[in-house]
Amino acid sequence: MFPHQDIKQLNILIVNQTTKGRELTSKLKNIRVVNSYEKGLSKSRNLAIKNAVGDICLIADDDVEYVKEFETITKEGFIKFPEATIIRFKIDTFTGEQYKAYPKTGGQLLSRKSIKPTSSIEIAFKRKAILEKGIAFNTLFGLGSYFQSGEEYLFLKEILENNLKVYFEDKYIVKHKKESSTTNVTEKDFLRTKGAIYHIDHKGLAVFYAAKYVFFLLRKGKIPLKDTISAYSKIIKGSKDYKKFT
Structure with missing residues (x-):
């Protein structure tokens, strides 16, 4: 996940959804583990937000690779848009193909309509602002929940409803394999x-x-x-x- 970074310089929080007797531990101060006996992607993300320590946080999946200087890109984004609570960046692919369609230019303030195609791995957020407003992922949505998707849209929708701002920055922070060209819209x-x-x-x-x-x-x-x-x-x-x- 971090081929270009010194992992000792990163603050990493792992939410391990597990069962009794299969807990994980970490001996590294910069890598912390929260063991949870509940299932569901949204529950995992809510635990991560609650237990994180950074001012600015990113949500990772274990099948991504962070680009070189993603930390600098993220920090500069919030310097450029100081009023932003969330910045949506871009996902690159390992083959150089376009991952999905993005706004044509950076610096855009996103609306309820334009947040819909957002993935969790492309956002960075100010943790304190989200906690102060009591914003969380809806645990009825997301993998392992009653409804299998939709959690990112509802999370960002709540951000906007609380008069917080979401910006788009035209820069890559992470790589992921090319997603399927179409969603199975009849599933x-x-x-x-x-x-x-x-x-x-x-x-x-x-x-x-x-x-x-x-x-x-x-x-x-x-x-x-x-x-x-x-x-x-x-x-x-x-x-x-x-x-x-x-």
């Missing part, structure tokens, strides 16, 4: 999550947005006509399932 878990987020964002209008999205899938050739009712039903089920938790 059951994806559609259920879509429905849950429509309920959060639009409440009673969720049914309208569900129909609009199904029409979009049909128009783009993502689903055949015969599957439209099934896709709509899965989205609505996600909306109703989320309502059970609220």
